[in-house]
Amino acid sequence: MIVTLIVAAEVSFWILLGLGLAARYLLRWRRTSTALLIGLPVVDLTLYALTVLDLRGGATASWTHALAASYAGFSIGYGPSLVRWADRHFQYRFAGGPKPLPSPKYGPERTRYEWQVAGRTVVSAAVTLSLITLLVPLSAGAAHFGTFAQWYLKLGLAAVINVIVAGCYSLWPKEAPAGVVVENGRVVTERTLADTAPARTPAERP
Numbered sequence: 001m002i003v004t005l006i007v008a009a010e011v012s013f014w015i016l017l018g019l020g021l022a023a024r025y026l027l028r029w030r031r032t033s034t035a036l037l038i039g040l041p042v043v044d045l046t047l048y049a050l051t052v053l054d055l056r057g058g059a060t061a062s063w064t065h066a067l068a069a070s071y072a073g074f075s076i077g078y079g080p081s082l083v084r085w086a087d088r089h090f091q092y093r094f095a096g097g098p099k100p101l102p103s104p105k106y107g108p109e110r111t112r113y114e115w116q117v118a119g120r121t122v123v124s125a126a127v128t129l130s131l132i133t134l135l136v137p138l139s140a141g142a143a144h145f146g147t148f149a150q151w152y153l154k155l156g157l158a159a160v161i162n163v164i165v166a167g168c169y170s171l172w173p174k175e176a177p178a179g180v181v182v183e184n185g186r187v188v189t190e191r192t193l194a195d196t197a198p199a200r201t202p203a204e205r206p
Helices: 002-025 030-056 063-094 107-139 141-171
Strands: 180-183 186-190
Touching: 002 030, 002 063, 030 063, 030 107, 063 107, 063 141, 107 141
Parallel strands: none
Antiparallel strands: 180 186
């Protein structure tokens, strides 16, 4: 049953997101759009509540219950940035908005971007693991703790790796290659060899 609920929650999430953006940019219904977008985390929290009810009803704990908890964690950690990403692309495609900028690749802007990603991952992992911990007493406690133990390792490792990557960019910022013009950490254009080569004097010309 949990797998079915997860699929239904995933489909509902994207439907609500699409309807929310369509209401905002195509129909100009901002209040309706806001209400629909607020419903996004509600979908994942409802999935978690149904997971709790499933375990309380005597269901055997499995990885699917932990996966359901991870949806709520993802929604809290990554949800706002995902909505902003979808908003920019929808506005560009259907409402004449500016073309979305790519993620910064170089300089301090890239470092800040990596720390933002690390922060979202840490928040997502912390929320997910907290929700999974709450499921343990509902699944016969320590008797089924092993069912969820691997999630502590995997999510904890993912958070640590993201923090290490961001730390590396702080210690060794990524600089743009020679000949690449960068603005706000993003590549604007690349100079050709003709642009960068020194001008020849009339005597040197054939």
